[in-house]
Amino acid sequence: MRRIAVAVCLALGSASPAFAERVIVKCxxxxxxxxAAVEQxxxxxxxxxxxxxxxxxxxPNLFLPRTRDVVDAGAVRKDLIVRAISVDKDxxxxxxxxxxxxxxxxxxxxxxxAASDASPAGYAGNNILxxxxxxxxxxxxxxxxxxxxxxxxxxxxxxxxxxDGSVIGGEDLVVPADHSGYSNxxxxxxxxxxxxxxxxxVVFGFAPGDRFLxxxxxxxPACIFNNNFIPMVGSxxxxxxxxxxxLNKNGSGRQSGVLAGMERVIDLxxxxxxxxxxxxxxxxxxxxxxxxxxxxxxxxxxxxxxRDIEDELTNAFLDNDIVLVVSAGNNGPSGSTxxxxxxxxxSLTVGAASTAMxxxxxxxxxxxxxxxxxxxxxxxxxxxxxxxxGPNADGRPDPDIVANGFASFGQGFSAPPTGINxxxxxxxxxxxxxxxxxxxxxxxxxxxxxxxxxxxxxxxxPTAIAxxxxxNDRGAGFVNAAAAAEMLKADAAPDTPGAVxxxxxxxxxxxxxxxxxxTVSRNVxxxxxxxxxxxxxxxxxxxxxxxxxxxxxxxxxxxxxxxxQYFGRDDVLLAVHSSKMSAVxxxxxxxxxxxxxxxxTSDKTYVIDNPDNGIMRITVSGDGTNAxxxxxxxxxxxxxxxESGKKTAKNTIADQQTQVVPFVVPFGTQTLSVKxxxxxxxxxxxxxxxxxxxxxxxxxxxxxxxxxxxxxxxxLSNPAPGxxxxxxxxxxxxxxxxxxxxRIAADGDVIK
Numbered sequence: 001m002r003r004i005a006v007a008v009c010l011a012l013g014s015a016s017p018a019f020a021e022r023v024i025v026k027c028x029x030x031x032x033x034x035x036a037a038v039e040q041x042x043x044x045x046x047x048x049x050x051x052x053x054x055x056x057x058x059x060p061n062l063f064l065p066r067t068r069d070v071v072d073a074g075a076v077r078k079d080l081i082v083r084a085i086s087v088d089k090d091x092x093x094x095x096x097x098x099x100x101x102x103x104x105x106x107x108x109x110x111x112x113x114a115a116s117d118a119s120p121a122g123y124a125g126n127n128i129l130x131x132x133x134x135x136x137x138x139x140x141x142x143x144x145x146x147x148x149x150x151x152x153x154x155x156x157x158x159x160x161x162x163x164d165g166s167v168i169g170g171e172d173l174v175v176p177a178d179h180s181g182y183s184n185x186x187x188x189x190x191x192x193x194x195x196x197x198x199x200x201x202v203v204f205g206f207a208p209g210d211r212f213l214x215x216x217x218x219x220x221p222a223c224i225f226n227n228n229f230i231p232m233v234g235s236x237x238x239x240x241x242x243x244x245x246x247l248n249k250n251g252s253g254r255q256s257g258v259l260a261g262m263e264r265v266i267d268l269x270x271x272x273x274x275x276x277x278x279x280x281x282x283x284x285x286x287x288x289x290x291x292x293x294x295x296x297x298x299x300x301x302x303x304x305x306x307r308d309i310e311d312e313l314t315n316a317f318l319d320n321d322i323v324l325v326v327s328a329g330n331n332g333p334s335g336s337t338x339x340x341x342x343x344x345x346x347s348l349t350v351g352a353a354s355t356a357m358x359x360x361x362x363x364x365x366x367x368x369x370x371x372x373x374x375x376x377x378x379x380x381x382x383x384x385x386x387x388x389x390g391p392n393a394d395g396r397p398d399p400d401i402v403a404n405g406f407a408s409f410g411q412g413f414s415a416p417p418t419g420i421n422x423x424x425x426x427x428x429x430x431x432x433x434x435x436x437x438x439x440x441x442x443x444x445x446x447x448x449x450x451x452x453x454x455x456x457x458x459x460x461x462p463t464a465i466a467x468x469x470x471x472n473d474r475g476a477g478f479v480n481a482a483a484a485a486e487m488l489k490a491d492a493a494p495d496t497p498g499a500v501x502x503x504x505x506x507x508x509x510x511x512x513x514x515x516x517x518x519t520v521s522r523n524v525x526x527x528x529x530x531x532x533x534x535x536x537x538x539x540x541x542x543x544x545x546x547x548x549x550x551x552x553x554x555x556x557x558x559x560x561x562x563x564x565q566y567f568g569r570d571d572v573l574l575a576v577h578s579s580k581m582s583a584v585x586x587x588x589x590x591x592x593x594x595x596x597x598x599x600x601t602s603d604k605t606y607v608i609d610n611p612d613n614g615i616m617r618i619t620v621s622g623d624g625t626n627a628x629x630x631x632x633x634x635x636x637x638x639x640x641x642x643e644s645g646k647k648t649a650k651n652t653i654a655d656q657q658t659q660v661v662p663f664v665v666p667f668g669t670q671t672l673s674v675k676x677x678x679x680x681x682x683x684x685x686x687x688x689x690x691x692x693x694x695x696x697x698x699x700x701x702x703x704x705x706x707x708x709x710x711x712x713x714x715x716l717s718n719p720a721p722g723x724x725x726x727x728x729x730x731x732x733x734x735x736x737x738x739x740x741x742x743r744i745a746a747d748g749d750v751i752k
Contacts, residue, residue, distance in 0.1 A: 021061065022046075022079040024256055025071060026309055027053040037066040049259060051266055051316035054309045056256045063656060073655045074686065074734030077309070079175075082258050082300045084152060084190040084251035087330045087386045087425045087591065098362055098407075100212050102418040104205035107163040128355050128404060129381065129464055130432065131482035132235050135439050140485075142236025145438040147198050148265045148294040148322075149431070150258070151191030153182040153245030157416030158192060160200035160232050161241065167195065169284040170243030171264060175257030182245045182284060185416075190251050192412030193423055194297045195241045197431035198438070200234040200410065204420065212420075215364035219357055219372055232409055232420075235435030235481075242268075242289060247298060255310060258298065262313050262341075265294050266320050273320075292441045292449075295434035296347075297327045297427035299339025301582040301708070303732060304686035305392040306345055306501055314344030318497060323441070323449045325350060325434040327426035328399040329388030329583040331592040334575050334617040335472055335517075335538055337388040338398045339583035345498040348437070348453045349398050350430040352387040352405025353465060353478060354534070354624060356380065362407040362422050374566040377627040380466025382534030383473045385573065385624055386591070387426055389536075390472040393581040393685045394501025395514025399475040400453075401460040405429030436481045444488040448495050452484075455493035459483035467534035467622075472515065505735075507581060507615060507683050511540065519615055524636040527556075530629035531572070531622035539618045541636055543579055543611045545677055546644035552576055552596065552618055553605040553635040560628025570626040571599045576606065579614025579682040584708060599623060613710050614682030648726075648744040648751050653678075653690065655733035661726040661742060665719050669746040672719040676728065677711035678740040686734040692742070693729070697722035719746075 027034045031053055035045045043059030056079065064076060087097075127133060135141075146168070154167050161167050170182030180187055205228050206213035216223050216230060224230055246261040247253045271288035272278065278288055294317060302308050317324035326347040329339030342349040356379045360372025367375065384406050390398030408428040413421045433456065440452050447455075462477035487493050502510035511517040521542040528537035543550060552574075559570040576596035578584075586593045595608045622630050649661045665672060680688030692705035692712045697720050704714035726742060744751045 021059050022256065023057055023059055024077045024079055024309060025055050025057060025067065026075040027055065027071060029053065031055045033070045034067060037070050040066045047256065047260065049263055051263055052309055052313050063658065068656055073736050074732055076656055077732065079254045079256045080300060081252050082255050082298050084188065084247055084298050084427060097424055098365060098422045099414045100420050102204035102420055103207050105159045105418060106203050107201065127233065127235055127432065128357060129478055130235065130403060130436060131480050132436050132439060134482040135443065135485055140439050140443050142239030142435060142438040142442055145236065145239045145292050145442050146242055146289055147236065147239050147434055147438050148242045148244055148291045149191055149195050150244045150246055150261045150265065150294060150296045151194050151298065152188035152247035152251055153180070153184065153191050154195065154243045155185050155187050155189050155192045155412055155416070156183050157185065158411040159417050160196045160202045160411045161192070164201050166199040166201065166241050167243060168240045169280050169286055170245060171285045172245045173257050173260045173264060174245055174248050175254035178248055180249065182243045186249060187245070188247060188249050188251045189412035190247065190297070190427065191243060191245065193410045193421065194295060194427060194431045195243065196232070196234060196410045196412060197408065197428050198234045198236050198295065198435035199239045199241050200232045201237040203229050203231040204418070205229050212365050214369055215361045215372070218364060218369050219360045232411070235432050236438040239435060239438045242291065255300070259310060259313060265291055265322065266316055269320050269322055291322055293323045293325065293434050293437045295325050295431045296341065297430050299327060299329050299342055299583055301584045302340035302343060303689060304734060305338065305340060305343035305582065306394050306396065308340065310341045311344035314341050314346030315497070318346045318449050318453070321449045323348060323437045323452050325430050325437060327430040330386045330425050331388045331583045333385045333389065333536055333573065333621050334577035334592065334619045335389045336391060336393065336581045336617060337577065337583050337592060338390055338392055339388060343392050343398065345500050348433065348456065349400045350426060350433045351399035351402040351473070351475060352384040352426040352429040353402045353474070354382045354384040354406035355404050358404055358407040371566060376625055377564060378533035381464055381478065382467040382624050383465060383469045384424065385534070385621065388583055391511060391515040391517065392501060393507050393510065394503070395510030396499060396501035397471045397475070397515055400457050401433065401475045401477065401479050402465065403429040403432040403479050433479050436479060439481065440485055440488055443485050447488045447493065450495045450497060451488060451493040454496065455484040455487045458493065459487050467532045469535065473536065505684050507685050508542065510685060522638065526634050528620050528632050528634065530631050531620070532629055533622050533626040534624040535622050537620045539634060539636065541616045541618055542683065543613055543616050543638065545613050546641045547611060547638045548609065548641040549639040550608045550611045550616060551605065551637045551639065552608065554600055554620070554632055555603045555635065556633040557601060557603070557630065559630045562627045564625050564627050567625065569601055570628060570630050571601045571623045572630055572632050573599050573621040573623055575619040575621070576608060577617040577619070579612035579616050580708060581615070581682050581687065610713055612682055613677060643743065643750065646743060646750045647741050649742040650740070652737045652739050653728060653730040653733065654737050655730050657730045659728045661728065663724050663726065663744055663751045665721050665724055666746055667721040669719055669721065670717065671747055672716040673745045674705060674714040674726065675711050675743045676705065676740055678738045680733070680735055680738045681710040688734055688738050689732040690738070690740055691729045691731050693727040695725040695727060696720050697724065
């Protein structure tokens, strides 16, 4: 909230602290005039980017009149937080991760990797269905390939990476700097787990009767060799890892640090292409490196998918012959929840599937043998409920492809050397694909990054996902490494860039044109038809301005004749996502801005008060644990705000502009209600973001209206009587200006 506090200080005529804010500014053609304007506005440039026309600046406040004069609307952005993408529990509180301890370990050499009787666990485990085992058996395991992992760095001491020296070096670019270094046991374990999904190469031993060993033996006996041993094999076990640390110990970091990490990868590759020698420096960094693939298992929200700075930078990877693989996000199951930079045109965006074997093993580990098939009776591969779905606000379907991301087997979160983990998220499906991309580049070294990306998409298998999912769930399908290799060897993969979406400012038009999705409004009643376990039925519902509530009724739930034996019933998951069109979080920090997220077996009506203007997504899914198809009826209607048309103020506001509206709260007022809405809501591409901050007579600030909501709302009990201020800020106005309406009411009476 510091950015707003500074704005209010200036609005009140108070001094603001020097360099109180860190911003990213998108330039037009050159950043030279922008840098000069930043200095004239009292700021300083701390970083310039090479592959997108943008810079990072520290500034005293966000008004920056001279800077705004030389950039486009919406060009000045807060340096936001980006997070690692993983998930621990589902909405019912069921654990999606677990930890255990092996009793012994040993390396897997090349001969063991090639032996069919020694390596099935790596294939039947994390690499199930990918067909990469065919390529491994032919001797292609990513040797000579370097994969950059832009993440949280490495926790040393884990044998899945250490035994064969998979990690060749790295750099620490976390903002703000904490000086932990790219390799430190105190680093967040996310990057270590991700790196292992690419290049793990170890076998673990377990005691007879061990819980995990018994669960694996029960569900995948071929995954065990010599009675007690289970290999952990990455999709490119002979590839090298270069760790770019951009996330701190908490698994988060500034967007500017992520952008710096992305540019650093490109710099290293360009230096190599310019014939500079690959030499490891004393601190583990390189000055030149032949990086063929990069993985980013992180992301955040965007108001302008495909066209903001981080998304634009994805194109530079393809331009410099680097395959960029990015997690889709864990904000599912509703649509239009793809995380940036997965929403970039140049990203190979990967969603998470859930295989029956993975879930049954972890459930038997958690709850006992023979419980796996009862817990997860559907044997087909599903989409994981948490996997972010498309389309993007410009209409492009997403993700591009999928791989398993449920209960992946790896190391990094527990104590080395024998601590193992089972982790879920698109964070772990993406590196599986990144490793496959490395193997493909080894097999066909003449193939370009665009060709590798396109081959993976064009050969993905939609039939491998058995839950009826469509392109906005599973993209082109489950990754098929062997088929992609054949396409590349035949020189049949096109050398073309990623698809771009629409530019219509109306999201409804983009959805219909590029994804064939119809947006509905007013009174709606729809039948889901039979939903397979894990299958979605979604309604894109237009919430008009001056809507006080949306009423959603889930009715006529009809399960099949055979139901889940473990839970004693089948059910549906009702997920109602706000109109925010990106990978946002709710007020509590949970992935996805869900107003309803509930498993149901019976009818229920939900009144969703104060919805965002834009396109709400109402998603009914067959629970992934169901035994049979299930159906339901969904009814949706809107309630108009009875105070519609009444206002305290109405005005036009520009990007980063602040306007102050004074008002008087009468003595004895019990409830003060504030509402501000504007034209550029989440149904627009790009969307705009306005904030409202209240200042009471004692100059105490209230930030309830400073969110990503539209309308912004605040409600205060027993407000102090006297003169108040409503400070309206155009925090991110991507259009030239926007029109807003402000309504302030004291005990229901609108203050003029």
